Structure formats: C-alpha cells, structure tokens
Amino acid sequence: MASLDWPAIFLSLGAALLAVALNLIPGVGLAWLLARRQWPGKAVVETIVTLPLVMPPVATGLLLLELLGRRGWLGSWLHAANIDIVFTWKAVVIAMAVMSFPFVVRNARVALEAVGARVEQVAATLGASPWRVAWTVTLPLARRGIVAGAVMAFARALGEFGATILVAGNIPGSTTIISTSIYNDIMLGHDEEAYGLMVISIGFAFLAILASEMLLRERRP
C-alpha cells in the first residue's frame, strides 16, 4: 500500500474550508444585492462574478499572479507591509476562494429569490428593522440553499488546480494540494500514490454533492 500525501490532503481541506468561510459573508451579501435591489452596473458585476466559472482556471491564476505578485498592483503594496502571498498557503486559499465564489453567490441568490419579498415586507410592517428581518426571516428561510451552495463551493475548491498552480506553485509540503500532488505522482511514475489520491478526491466530491442535493431536496414545497 503506497503512502498518501497527507500534507497535501490536509492543506486542500483546510484551505478549501477557509476559502468558503471567507466567501460566505461577501457572497451572501452580494447575492442579496443581486436578488433584491436594482442598481447601475448590476449586470456587469453579475458577469464578473460568474467569469471564474467559465474562464480557463489558469487564466484566472495568471490574473491573480499579476495582482498579488511582488510587483503586482496589490502585491507590491502588501510586500511593503511584509506580507507575501504568492507561492504560500495563503495563495492557495485565495485561488480557491476566487474559483469557488460563483457557487456561493449563485446558490445564495436563488435561495434568496425563493424567499420572496413579501414575508420581508410583512416583517417590516410588524416593526422589525432591516437587520432583524435579515436574521429572523430571510436567512433562516434561505439557509438550506446557502449551505448547499457553500458545500458545492467547498467541493469546487477541493478540485482546484489551474489557478492554484500558477499563483501558489507546487511546492511539496508547502503549497502542494491534492490535485497538484496527483500531477506530481503521475509525472514521477508513482501511479499507486496518484490512484490513492484520486480515490480520496472522488470520495470528497461524492459526499459534497450528495450533501448539497439532500439539503436542497429537503426544502419545503
């Protein structure tokens, strides 16, 4: 039995969890703005949010590298503050977050649209502030859809390869994740290790999609 690349497995799981956690508040907030408000530039923002879903992940990675590299637009500024992102675990998290963001926003938007404005309006006429309406009516009713989206986003983050390898590299024990570890194993002819990680990947993806489907199915008629 070949040994598994445990550091890559743990990094993948941890970074994917962190990426989804970082996405939740801005993702649900943006979904709310898309579902409930009309504002100029809405269609453009919607399109930008969806881009990572259809762009080659490597191109997204290149864009992030330009942005976060030491001479990048944000990266130079961060470097001056002694924060380096690229080729560290932080870059793994950021790449995963960007790639999975559309899943959070799109699912949350559908869930919020299903809640409808009427219950929110009635809550307001009963004296509830907008925050109280959000916490006691909107979010509880949209919860399943939001969680299902987060689970899908987590699965997408675990499968990340293209953007991560560009912006975080493939440094064993440091930035190598499950997918890049499989790639390394195949290149080096360590087929058994690669198959082990493949089985693990299938298991995570299967569980995530199953959980997401079950959450959505239990939704009230």
Place this chain on the structure above:
Amino acid sequence: MSAFLEVRGVIARQDRFRLEIDASFSDGWTALFGPSGAGKTTLLEIIAGLRRPDAGRVLMNGRTLFDAATKENVPPQRRGIGYVPQDLALFPHLTVRANLDYGRTAGDDEAFQASVLERLEIGALLAQKPDALSGGEKQRVALARALFARPALLLLDEPLTGLDAPLRERIIPFLQRVRDEFRVPTLYVTHSADEVMALCGRVLVLEAGRLVREGAAQDLFIPRESPGWRLRDSV
C-alpha cells in the same frame, strides 16, 4: 368627519400603469373597491411604506409618513401600520405562537392578546407551523399577527379572495368581531360588493388607478335580484 388618513396628490407609476389618488379616510372600516388592476394593492403598499410614490404626501393623524417634496419617508417598521397581504405571508419556519409574537411590543398587555386569540379562535393552534393550518386558520392567524403589533391602522388586502364560498361565509363573522371589538381603523381591499356590505361603512371605488366614487356603502350599493349586492350605476 375628521380625516384619519390622508393621501394627497399621490402619483405612482409602474411600466404603463399610473396611480393618481387624492383621498382621505376616516377611522372605522373603509373599503377600497374595484376590479383587478385598479391599483388597490399599490395604494395599500404606498400607505404601508412598502412602495415609494413618485409624488404626493401621505399623512396619518396629522403625522407626515411620506412627502415627495421634502423627501420625508417614514420606513414601514416605524409607521405602526399593520398589513395582511393577499398571500398572508405567514413565516413558514416559525410556529403560530412565534408568528404572533414577531411584532408584539414589549410590555404589551396579556389581556388584549388573550382576547384576540379567543375572538379569532386560534388559541389551540399556537404550537403548529403554518403548513399544518387550513386556509381559514391561516387567515385568522395572519389577522391576529397584525393585531398583536397594536397597529394604528390595519390594511387587509382581499382577505377572502381565494377561499371558497362556505369558508368566506365563516370568516366574515370573525372579521366583524375584530371590527367591533378592537376598533382599529382599517382599509379593506376587495372586489366583492357583498364583503363591502358586510364589513365596511364607507367605500372608495377605484378604477384604472383613479378614485372614481366614494361614499357610504349603503348609498353606493343596491341589492341584486339574486341574493347579494352590486354597485349602483352612476347617476
């Protein structure tokens, strides 16, 4: 007759529909009567603060709720206006008890709440979720939820539409009890002359976004040959 609620020169446009209303309402129960698409629900939404008109003023008891000129606009949560929409919008994730308590103000008197529960006969439903209720029960719970918040004005949007005739007959006495016992000024939207006659003293007739007639219900409606009432032809 003092005006309890005033809607002054209010104009609201949406797509090709235009609502243009100038009206005052005394306390008691007033019907907003008219066909679908007359703008009845739009007017309720404007009064509740759920829709911002393009022009005009809304005042309740002399207090400005909305004024397009000064951009004053009291948000719905601070208007003290209860609203029961046609689809009721009960909170499906909360029990009847929690639905009722949602708008309850702290320190509110128990006697009042007990009497609402008793008059509307919903005391036995408190532990249920809305999904488990019948149509008539949902209707009464929605009404009680609005009353629990002690509104200064109650807006009822076609409360009996969508219920079958026998059930309508059974709900009307509940509405009459609410009218007679709790004495909350109420705007009652309907396109049923029978409901107007059963519940409302005054009527405002809306057509295509305009107020076309107003007056006492018994002056505007005459009995039909078959049982029931219809709007008297204009003179």
